[in-house]
Amino acid sequence: MTPTGEVVLGIDPGTAVTGYGVVRRDARGTPSLVECGVIRTRADQALPRRLHEIHEGVSELIARHRPTTLSVEGVFYAKNVRTTVVLGHTRGVILLAGEAAGLRITEFSPAEIKKAIVGRGAATKEQVQFMVAQLLRLKSPPQPADAADGVAAALCALLGAQLPTLDSLPTLRRPTPSSPRRS
């Protein structure tokens, strides 16, 4: 739980596309979206150059929005171990940017974020996006999907257990994803 008025920077790390979302909670406890987007790096560049760009991008977001908390999505253990290890490099420079700025750093697994936002650790991507839009009173989920994942990580840290879940909002239209996936 964070103090009123707090700003959280949420990050969904990826070597090619890192999604981010900046969410603020006002004095009444209502969360609102400040900014979201993605940091893209080019696959034809060497890994150190890509890491540098991600680190610069995250550091710039921290300098601009002055969050008190950095919320980073945990490692998803991909089938390809090499992919997971490269993702570790990316997370390393993101955590470094937060630590260097003196931020409180929280890490949530993908399942924890889904559980917090939707109420189920096995929720689909579409359900997470739907709830993110509902919680922030957006007409549609943040785009691209990686940005929405960054926003979800921020919401997870900002509101934690106080979030309403998909199941507690029975009067809302629920998304009916065409291809349910389990994490």
Place this chain on the structure above:
Amino acid sequence: MTPTGEVVLGIDPGTAVTGYGVVRRDARGTPSLVECGVIRTRADQALPRRLHEIHEGVSELIARHRPTTLSVEGVFYAKNVRTTVVLGHTRGVILLAGEAAGLRITEFSPAEIKKAIVGRGAATKEQVQFMVAQLLRLKSPPQPADAADGVAAALCALLGAQLPTLDSLPTLRRPTPSSPRRS
């Protein structure tokens, strides 16, 4: 191959202990050890803090010795995937420090380093340490072992194929490790 007089910083990344070695090649092509040691972090500290200390340590070495090349030992895929992923975080902040300083960055797998230093990719740690001491005209291998591994990474980048191998030094006393291990 690097130009004459070049200084290389070699790093053996580890979250708990990161070994490093600074090696200079003089105008005649002879390598000499400038400094070696380890950066230790405490296991009871959070990962972001440990990453920050490793990044600061490497950045400080770069500022002090002004190497033109950073040579980093590649990922060893541990049996424990989590260990390998955390090591990825550590490598990420090390590569970042080199990239931010504009260094040429080379990466070698553990087997490539053994092959370059000893002549065999399956060389033992003791054989690597013996050859590192021979090449740098040291009375004994650098201590601790992680520091020697950092020096080996630096030598690998500095001299590459021009290194003599264990097999090409028949008149030298060879180490007879008590417990040969294969990588």
